[in-house]
Amino acid sequence: MAEFIRPIRKEDVPQIAEIEKLCFAMPWSEESIRKDVEENVVACWLVLDDGAGSVLAYAAMWFVLDEAHVCNVAVHPDHRGKGYGKAIFGALVDTAKKNSMSLMELEVRRSNTVAQNLYHSFGFIDVGYRKRYYEDNKEDALLMFKEFHYEDEAEETQNAEDA
Ligand SMILES: CC(C)(COP(=O)(O)OP(=O)(O)OC[C@H]1O[C@@H](n2cnc3c(N)ncnc32)[C@H](O)[C@@H]1OP(=O)(O)O)[C@@H](O)C(=O)NCCC(=O)NCCS
Secondary structure (H helix, E strand, O other): OOOEEEEOOHHHHHHHHHHHHHHOOOOOOHHHHHHHHHHOOOEEEEEEEOOOOOEEEEEEEEEEOOEEEEEEEEEOHHHOOOOHHHHHHHHHHHHHHHOOOOEEEEEEEOOOHHHHHHHHHOOOEEEEEEOOOOOOOOOOEEEEEEEOOHHHHHHHHHHHHHO
């Protein structure tokens, strides 16, 4: 069965809450995910479906004016290293662009080099640290962001068409 990326559905929420517990020291509760999905008009959640309704990965962001704040990215621990992180995060970046965001920003644990590598591969840059940001172990957060320059891309497309 072929995997595909789609917007979240209400019935995904319990699965996502389970994956949260496997992935994070401070997981979102099922209730907080449900509330965000159903009530937060600026929230955008995407899931990577295995083709039979099981969630393999998910990512979420909030659109705040013209900035997309990434609030969650995770791949089920049994399915890491297969390109799903790249696929779901790439879809999130594309969605931010389709919604004309001027930048995306996120926080990631200082020790989480795997996620940082993923974000760097999409052109995110390190901005600075928020000291002792995470409640559980007082770890610093690295703030990263990526700006979008639509004029440059339009120019590149035009040049490619002219060539
Ligand atoms: C971060 C995470 C989403 C990556 O997902 P994944 O499906 O394993 O990643 P992919 O297979 O798509 O790999 C994407 C990139 O991540 C980086 N990466 C993945 N596994 C890595 C590893 N073991 N070591 C170093 N970098 C790694 C690489 O840059 C890789 O790109 P490359 O293959 O071109 O080198 C996943 O590890 C995860 O869910 N971690 C726990 C939750 C988490 O930390 N989320 C981020 C919160 S800010």
